[in-house]
Amino acid sequence: MAIDWPLEVVAFEDFLKSKGLTCQRREKLSSFGDKLVQFSDEKLAVRVFSERAVWFVDVADAAAHPKEWYDAGILRDFMLGPATGAISLADQIKLVKENWPVIVHCFSAPQLEVTRKRLAGLEQERAKRLFPGLTS
Amino acid sequence: MTGAERWAANQSFLDNIISQGGTFGLVTLLGKVREESYLQKEIQHLTAHGYKVGCNGTQLLPAG
Numbered sequence: 001m002a003i004d005w006p007l008e009v010v011a012f013e014d015f016l017k018s019k020g021l022t023c024q025r026r027e028k029l030s031s032f033g034d035k036l037v038q039f040s041d042e043k044l045a046v047r048v049f050s051e052r053a054v055w056f057v058d059v060a061d062a063a064a065h066p067k068e069w070y071d072a073g074i075l076r077d078f079m080l081g082p083a084t085g086a087i088s089l090a091d092q093i094k095l096v097k098e099n100w101p102v103i104v105h106c107f108s109a110p111q112l113e114v115t116r117k118r119l120a121g122l123e124q125e126r127a128k129r130l131f132p133g134l135t136s
Numbered sequence: 137m138t139g140a141e142r143w144a145a146n147q148s149f150l151d152n153i154i155s156q157g158g159t160f161g162l163v164t165l166l167g168k169v170r171e172e173s174y175l176q177k178e179i180q181h182l183t184a185h186g187y188k189v190g191c192n193g194t195q196l197l198p199a200g
Contacts, residue, residue: 051170051174051175054139054173069168073170073171126167126171127167130169131166131179131180131183133188134179134189135166
C-alpha cells in the first residue's frame with residue numbers, strides 16, 4: 001500500500017540524495033500510523049520520522065555512533081545559539097539544509113568528540129529546563 | 137484523532153496508572169527528550185503528580 005509523505009519530506013529526500021546519501025529505510029511504523037525515512041553515507045545519517053503524528057528530524061554520526069541521534073532542536077542550539085520551543089517540520093528541514101556544510105564539518109572525525117561533548121552539554125541544559133525537578 | 141484527543145486519551149491512561157501508584161519505565165535519557173514531544177508532556181504530567189526519577193534513571197516512581 002502506498003504511504004503518503006509530507007511534501008517537505010519528499011523534497012528533503014531529494015536534497016539528501018544530492019549530497020550523496022542513500023535511503024536506508026522508508027517505511028510506515030507499526031504504531032499510531034507513524035512513518036520513518038532514513039538516509040546515510042559513510043559519515044552522516046539523517047532520519048525524518050513522526051512520533052504520534054509529530055514530525056522530527058535527527059542527525060547522527062554514521063561511522064562511530066550510529067545510534068546516537070541528535071534532534072533539530074539541539075542542533076539549532078549548537079549551531080545558532082540557545083532557543084526554546086518547538087520547530088515545525090519545515091523549519092527543521094530548513095535548518096539542516098541551510099547548515100549542511102556546518103553539520104558535515106562538525107560531525108567529521110577531527111571535530112566529532114568536541115561536537116559530541118558540546119551536544120551532550122546542551123542536552124543536559126535542555127533537560128534541566130524541561131524537567132527542573134528531575135535533574136541535578 | 138486530533139492532537140488534543142490523542143493527548144486526552146494518553147493522559148487518561150497515565151492518570152489510571154497514577155491512581156494505582158504505578159511506576160513507569162523510562163527508556164529515553166532525559167537529555168534526549170525532544171521539546172514539545174508527547175514524551176515531554178508525559179514526563180511533565182507525571183512530575184506534576186509527584187513522580188521522581190529512580191533506579192538509575194530508568195524509572196519514574198511515585199512520591200513516597
